[in-house]
Amino acid sequence: MAEKKLGLQTVKLKNPPSIISTSSIVGPKESEGPLREYFDIKLEDDLFGEKSWEKAESKMVREAVRNAIEKAKLKPQDIDYYFGGDLLNQIISSSFAARELQIPFFGLYGACSTMTESLSLGAMNIDGGYSDYVVAATSSHFCSAERQFRFPLEHGNQRPPTSQWTVTGSGAAVLAKKGNGPYITYVTTGRVMDFGIKDANNMGAAMAPAAADTILRHFKDTGFDAKDYDLIITGDLGKVGRDLTVDLVFKNGYDISSNFTDCGVEIFDLENQDVHAGGSGCGCSAVVFCGYLYNQLLNKNLKKVLLISTGALLSPTSTMQGESIPGIAHGVTIERMG
């Protein structure tokens, strides 16, 4: 068995990389949400001074990455690799940002699971001795996602209560070989799970089996359970998917109900912000982690967190062809030492 592999799907990092800085940018609606004080940059205009939503999203990525690197007192040329992706076709937000940043770039697509996918690969890259500094970043934009996956913005349709609201935001984290933490200590890579959900307006339900499976796999591989964590938090399951995940995990013999939540539930005020089941999108777990969770880890309010970004691997074409929605979830353990 591989030297650092633990169980079936987990890696234990020998030299845990330190997350030395993060940066988060959010749109106007997120700036009114309960986590508003934790975000670095709050946009008043969701076009960000650009001519299209796509250009605005790419600018958010670029600025988030630049800001995170600056906060770490580094320069873009100090960064060995940039791992990132987003929701738009051919991941243009990320690659167009990489065009400006000129950091060697690995473009990833894990739908909304891309934040932990990029953190996982970045952490393994550093632990493997291939780099000193790595940046992991993802983004999503409500308006660019709507036009790609759903209806034009001004179309007068009604959303079902299971639908979610794509977060406008981008988060970037700089990982380093040395630093004062918090550290990425374990990486559990998810497998694609499909329990046959076909309703593209119920992504939480489509992704819940993948989230539950990754949590269970992580527990089995590492020997941890819910008690070992201050917080277990999924990416963008929303209210429906969060409850389903607790249920699925419970049916497999673990009770996570006391310290489990979801970034999509936390980022918006579900009662008053008209977001139905909660937030979604790559940007959801990215800004909640880079904004809120990172702050809580630095301030020692949280010591050990299991972050599991969740992705629905559908496309508008697959939905129209009647395919069900495969889900994926990647987990990373982030902890302070001492």
Add this chain to the structure above:
Amino acid sequence: MEKKMEEKLKKDFEKIVHKKNPTSKFVKDCVMAFVVGGLICDIGQFFMNTFLSLGIPKEDVSYYNAAVMVFLGAFLTGLGVYDDIGKHAGAGSIVPITGFSNSIVSPAMEFKREGYVFGVGAKMFVIAGPVLVYGISSSVIVGIIYYFLK
């Protein structure tokens, strides 16, 4: 997840999801659709009466009326109001001709950035296209049946 458990949960998943899913507020949605849909019809009727009182022949009035209502739908879409109405009214604002207008104007606005030919021109009918195709097709079929039965 253990293989056996996974298969069992996969089989029962539809039921589990069904139990957890929040349901739409059926009565409220119906009332809102009825009220807003009814109001749109009232406005239409108002214009119809006005045109009739202006002495426009009865058989021409519906053309005038459609033009006004389509304009209103497009105008409210352009102002960014129609999607807010639709959020609350649902079918109440989709079914009337103003909703048809909204379904053409909203993609036209959205895809302007891709240019006037392959953006506006090509994408304008992404939502309304099926309505036109099947609306026109079925009217042709009904027309043929009517011709033979007459």
